[in-house]
Amino acid sequence: MTPSATQSATAPFQLDQFLVEVADVVNTTLDLDALLLRTAELVHRAIEYEIFAIMLLNEKTQELRIRFQIGHPPEFAERLRVKVGEGVTGRAAQSREAVLVNDVSADQNYIKGVEGVRSELAVPLIVKNKVIGVIDLEAPQPGYFTEEHSRLLTLVASRIASGIENARLYTRVSRQAQTLTLLNEISRDLTSILNLDELMQSIAETLTRLIDYQMFSILLLDGTGQNLVHRFSLRFKENIQLKHDIPLGRGLVGAAAQLKQAIVVPDVSKDPRYIMANPETKSELCVPLIHKGAVIGVLDLEHTRRNYFTEDHKRTMTTLAAQLAIAIENARLYERIAKQEARLEHELDMAREIQLRLLPQELPRLRGAEVAAKFLPARTISGDMYEFLQYSGDSTAVMIGDVSGKGAPAALYAALVAGILRSAADSEPSPAEMLSLVNTALSERPISAQYISMIYALWDGAQGILRIANSGLPRPIYSQGGGKTEIVQATGLPLGPFEDATFEELDIHVSPGDVFVFFSDGISDAANPALETFGRARIEKIVAANHQKSAKQIADAIFKGVREFCDGCDLFDDETVVVLKISKDFRPA
DSSP, X not given: OOHHHHHHHXXXXXXXXXXXXHHHHHHHOOOHHHHHHHHHHHHHHHSOOSEEEEEEEETTTTEEEEEEEESSOHHHXXXXXXXXXXXXXXXHHHHTSOEEESOGGGOTTOXXXXXXXXXXXXXXXXXXXXXXXXXXXXXXXXXXXXXXXXXXXXXHHHHHHHXXXXXXXXXXXXXXXXXXXXXXXXXXXXXXXXXXXXXXXXXXXXXXXXOOOSEEEEEEXXXXXXXXXXXXEEETTEEEOOOOOEETTSHHHHHHHHHXXXXXXXXXXXXXXXXXXXXXXXXXXXXXXXXXXXXXXXXXXXXXXXXXXXXXXXXXXXXXXXXXXXXXXXXXXXXXXXXXXXXXXXXXXXXXXXXXXXXXXXXXXXXXXXXXXXXXXXXXXXXXXXXXXXXXXXXXXXXXXXXXXXXXXXXHHHHHHHHHHHHHHTTOOOHHHHHHXXXXXXXXXXXXXXXXXXXXXXXXTTXXXXXXXXXXXXXXXXXXXXXXXXXXXXXXXXXXXXXXXXXXXXXXXXXXXXEEEEEOHHHHTOBOTTOOBOHHHHHHHHHHHTTTSOHHHHHHHHHHHHHHHHTTOOOOSOEEXXXXXXXXXXXXX
């Protein structure tokens, strides 16, 4: 374009129309890419060019970077960084005025980018007295650009600069809004994952929605608080195992943990803290994971390109890291609890096995009677117990007990009682005497809120007498010939809390076919979905209906009735039944 042609193209009326179009672009376009493209088109209508660029200023590094270009080699445009004050564009940014170079070959500060360039025109973009970038034109002819071009481009730049700044602000706000929405989605998804290995994999996959990294690691602080241990690592989308630990404060990762600050390194070769681990790494971003003010680990992202990670990346990752730290701590806590639960479950299984071993392994053979026992714990281990103790002659003691509470404490207390019973049985005490002995022993070693209710019955197979003493258990059911039932009126205080308690016993002279049913309150108190209890009356009805059956069949019938009544409800309390049935052909000596 010749100067005369330019003058013709920029005649007053045409210039006014041109500026109206410029204003229209500025006022109606918030998309930065669209704005820069329209600017390039408008400038080309006024000044014919072959090479065009809009460079924006990075305030932190004070470098100009090409944001939009025509005519530059793509790889050159990608890597070009021009310091303020350097080259033609840097001088324009520094001087805040247009710089016109008629022959770049005579300019010592010229930065060569495109072969054959001879002239260049650079005009600063200024908004509110602040330089935000430069419009740069280049041509293969020396002296191609004129002062009139310079004035015209300066006029365009003064209009376009505010549009660029608004578009950048809009883009930044829009990107931040999108990022925050994405971070919220990511946080919600990740905090719902409680398996630590699954969480690590999900974090690695999720981060690709925010940053296109090439290498990624999660390092967690070990128990000593002095070393960072690789918990998860990804290299070019492949999982790898890294064994080396990193001491706190060493390397970029250790520094981020020690300082409790994110670290961005544009070029790792220029940072003395960098430890060579991956030859491909050129830039790195390390973000500490902080939970309740304490560092628990570090997120480490690496890339093969220099200057890859930005301040936006740093801000985004720092925001996300706070949520990731919570998710990781939750998963670690869940992992610890799961291990503890597994260990506890194993220990409870062992305790159940031991408890079952403490119960009679086989039913005793009684003269003139048969006995059956059935037991169902509400938990893995129980506080209910039953025991058969052989006396001299044809006498056998039958005991059923119910410890207060459930689970492990009740089971341990039951084991203590069992030991006391066996020790005391050597002297063959009467039922009331046995209850007194056990009560004294428990009172001497009191345990807060622990006691036992117990029935101790002594069957004398020679005389046909059943002697019964009770210390707080439901009164036994006595079913005589024909299925008529009655309650054995044996009562008393529980063993343990009342040091001076005394106990009475009843003697019952039995007849052939008589049935005695001893049960814990887990049977009578069992509840259905309507919260109605099974009650004594239902037990008596089942005993009466099954009077002619064996002791085992009667016990089974009671449990079946309870299960049908409860209709699938969880067991509320331990359930135990002991049935003593006098033989039909029994004859006392």
